[in-house]
Amino acid sequence: MARPRLPGVQNPRGEEAAALEVRGLVKRYGRLTALDGLDLVARRGEVTAVLGPNGAGKTTLVECCTGLRRADSGHLSVLGLDPRRDGRALSSRTGVLLQDGGLPGGAPALAVLRLVAAQHARPMDVDALAALLGIDGFGRTSVRRLSGGQRQRLALACAVVGRPELAFLDEPSTGLDPHARAVVWDLLEQLRAAGVAVLLTTHSMAEAERLADAVVVVREGRAVASGTVTQLTSSGPEVLRFGAPAHLPLDGLRAALPTTVTTDETAPGRYEVTALRPGAVDPQVVATAASWCAAQGVLPEGLVVGRRSLEEVVLELTGGPSQWAA
Amino acid sequence: MGSVSSQAGPAVLELAPAGGAAPAAQRVAAQSRFEVGVLLRNGEQVLVSLVLPALALLVLARTPVGAAVVPASLGGLPRIDVVTPGVLGLAVLSTAFTGQAIALGFDRRYGVLRLLATTPLGRSGLLLGRLVAVLVVEALQVVVLSALALALGWRPLAAGGAAVPLLLLTLLLGTAAFAALALLLAGTLRAEAVLAVANLAWVLLAGAGLLVPREAAGAAAPLLAVLPSSALGDAVRAATLDGTLALGPCAVLLAWAAGAAALVVRTFKWS
Structure with a gap:
């Protein structure tokens, strides 16, 4: 399912407003500033990868976008709506994979997926999705007995089963073996081709290089660079x-x-x-x-x-002593 | 393989965005079904909800322990008639309070409440679904434990036909009080603390006026009357032994339900 990368046609509804628009977003936890004026845009039919070190604010961004936290200031538009005020309406149009999982431990894997699917009017076929992600192989096993990679596949399935317009995936490939990762990447590419806007956070440069139409590098709660992988890596010398x-x-x-x-x-x-x-x-x-x-x-x-690899670019943009300051 | 047409091809995976929530009733029903399944799969939960109340019924009705527990003031009645309403109250305590508090406490700890809050189920649907699941499990408990009590000679209609509806009404009031207390506990304490407090409270409350009528406490009996366990115990026994609605205990249960609910609204932490 390799998708031709033709500039200009990869987003046929390019005139439409961005699926996610974040401007100057600020979130503080006491004295710690998690988001410090973050700017970011995610478009329909594109995968937007947010890269940055631990503590850069990636998870806080996802939590603000999904209404789990209230930003202190800044502009946040999710499908044109405010996640805190219009959470009800957004919950059926967005999908969320949280880094801490949030899957009920005592239930069988497939029962969890069916529960989430039943919340939506026109969900994906649960059996087909489970088969694609290999969940059918452990569908009767309690979530608490699943391996990290199995849990991650279930969490991804729960995030997309409701056929969202915009999916927030906080480190979706953590703990996946190479085979499962290939399946997940393939699914994300198909979702993109179907017009879904995908915002994913990741530490995997390979994931960003393979999937991302746009990369946003975050450091200390601020976007320090954004663009395509090619744009980011072409700036350096040969x-x-x-x-x-x-x-x-x-x-x-x-x-x-x-x-x-x-x-x-x-x-x-x-x-x-x-x-x-x-x-x-x-x-x-x-x-x-x-x-x-x-x-x-x-x-x-x-x-x-x-030229420089994406990893070198990200390290250069996010490294440096001030990362460890206060 | 008799029929060729039954060999349906694999379902096509529709990936194109198609948002929209299921109807509210379907969302809550799915959540309730899910919760009932989880509760019945959980061995400890089945032990606390069914096995221990059933054991309590047998022990109190058929062994000398029961004679010590049933106070002299109620001594004239068949022991199974005195014991059964208390055991049904214990079943409510197990499911609405102990089971719910522990399940909710751990769901909160593991982020389940956060994740489900991002789905169309939402927070209100989540709590409503759990409440319906509690009522379903309680109905199951009442059927099983009543059948056992009837087999042991319980006569629920000895005090007249009003006894059964009054019994169910008081059990519902008890559910309201204990479910609100479960939310209060689960929404404020750490999961381990919820586990400890909920189990300890189950033992103490069972002894304080629920399974053991508060008259057994002698001089302390009037003080116990303000506890939700005593109030439920008094109310269920008044329903089946006298065929009356005990207004005082019912008011106590309502006060606990309202007070705990008011605190829950102010203190409940979703994560």
Whole structure:
């Protein structure tokens, strides 16, 4: 079910208002500021991934959007409604997967899913959804006896069984094995194709790279960057990376390369040639580095030209000492 | 495999958004069915709701323990007639108070109340569904325990035909008082504390005027009259032994229900 990524047509109702609009949202717990003027938009037919370290405010955002907490200030529009005032109306049009689960422990898995489905007028077929997510395999087992991954699949099923327009998924892939994760990702892609707006929080860069139409990087309750994965990762300089024995003398290589690049051993045996201005890492630079390796009698392993990975971008945006301040 | 047409293909998964809540009655009914299922699957709950009241009935009706429990003032009546209404009151205490408080306390701890509050069921539907589930389980308890009592010689109509409706009315009043107290407990304390208090209260309240008539306490008997357990015990015994509605005890039960409910509205924490 690979979805063609054609800019401009991926959201056929692009003229429509965003499914979720958050502007300047503030939430404090006593002296702790969880959300500090957060801005975010999630559109129909798109997956919006919220990335950021623990404590950045991702869960608080989901709780405010689902009416479980009241924001102190700021603008919050969920499907055009206010989650605190119009919670009743929103509850049938949104789906929620909470990080702490919230599944009743004493009940069999399928009974929980049927209970949630029965709250909705036109739910998905429970058996088909259970089969797709592999819930039928443990449908009679009490929730408290389920593994973390099984619980997570059940929680996801409960979040989407009511056929929501907007799904809030707080770390949906936590605890999933690779097979279950592939099934979940496939379902999320199908939901997106069906026009659902999906807001998910995650620590998995692979998940964001695979699914997200838009990424919002959150740090200390504020959105510090947003855009597509490509937009976020294309801002950095090109880098030529390769692996070779540690501590090679780099002076000869530096002399052979133009001054528009800089060469470093970033970790023992990891070498990087970084462009100082756009386009500086060109085919000639690659050839020069390769022949220098040949002259050294060294085989460069994993020689690639690229930009920064999403993980590097997120670490750079969210790292730094102030993350630990007060 | 007789019929080919029974081999339906796999249902198609409709993913396109189609919001909308089910009708309120269906939402609450689903929640009640679910809760009844959970209660009946829970071994401890069945023990407290059915097995222990049934044991109490047998022990009090058929062993010398019963003679010590039934006070002299009621000594002239058949012991099973004195004991049975108290056991039915105990069943109400088990389900409406102890069982509900513990279930709700842990649901609150594990975020179940939060999650269900985000579904169309909502908070009011959640509580209503649980109340209906309590009434369903109580009906089951009354049927089973009454059948056992009848087999042991209980004569519910000895005091006239009004006894049965009056008994059910007083059990409902008791349910209101104890369910409100369960909400008060479960909505304010930690789950472990709810577990401890609810179980301890079950034992103490059973002894304080419910299973054991308060007259057994001698000089302290008038003081016990203000407890919800004594009020329910007095009311159910007045219903079946005298065929009358005991207005005083009923007023006490209503006061507990109203007082606890008023506090619940102010103090209940959903998470």
